[in-house]
Amino acid sequence: MSKDIPEDICDENVFERIYDSLGQDLHNFLYYKFGSQVNVDDKAQEAFIKLWDNCKTVSISKAKSFLFTIANNLVLNELKHQKVVLKHQQESPKNYTYETPEFILEKEQFAERYQKVLESLTEEQRAAFLMSKVEGKTHKEIAQMLNVTQKVVEYRIYSAFNVLKEKLEAFRKK
Incomplete structure (x- = not known):
């Protein structure tokens, strides 16, 4: 059953x-x-x-x-x-640009010049500047990583900006 x-x-x-x-x-x-x-x-x-x-x-x-x-x-x-x-x-990719050949050449020249100026910075300036502007770290974080005070980090970044501004002056808009 x-x-x-x-x-x-x-x-x-x-x-x-x-x-x-x-x-x-x-x-x-x-x-x-x-x-x-x-x-x-x-x-x-x-x-x-x-x-x-x-x-x-x-x-x-x-x-x-x-x-x-x-x-x-x-x-x-x-x-x-x-x-x-x-x-x-x-679909074919876009093979045109609105940038003029002069602009593209200036952009390449600027990138080369920017790299040279970065290389001319002191190691301390370059490290602080790149950590701040490329990696987006705060001044406090950079200070902790480099074992320096926050004021020292601010000075290094400020001085790096001054060097960049001075040496890249020729590329400013007229």
């Missing part, structure tokens, strides 16, 4: 039976429908993962329909994504 106990997909043995019985069919369905456009193995596995995630809400009688619908939608979404990627790859 055994009662018919409804099988629960969340039971590992039941899920394994579903996987064994439907896994190859799902793979073949996706492969026959979409070919090698996408990795059908991955999409079939993702569909089984979604079934496991939703095992409380999906009945065993609806498991096959759920798996095939989810797998089909996953592949369709992947194909849509591939179309978008392809569209963006086909």
Whole structure:
């Protein structure tokens, strides 16, 4: 006198039976429908993962329909994504600029001159200046890192600014 106990997909043995019985069919369905456009193995596995995630809400009688619908939608979404990627790859990148050749040359010359001026700073000035302006550290943080007072850090940054302003004077707007 055994009662018919409804099988629960969340039971590992039941899920394994579903996987064994439907896994190859799902793979073949996706492969026959979409070919090698996408990795059908991955999409079939993702569909089984979604079934496991939703095992409380999906009945065993609806498991096959759920798996095939989810797998089909996953592949369709992947194909849509591939179309978008392809569209963006086909668009040619902007190969023009509104900068004049003179401006580009001046910008390169300024960058070279700026590097030389930075190299001419003392090590203390350069370290404090770069920590402040490039790394965005506060004067207090720099002082702690360099084991000096905050006033010393402020002086080093101020003096570095003065050197930069003096030596890069030729690049100022006229």
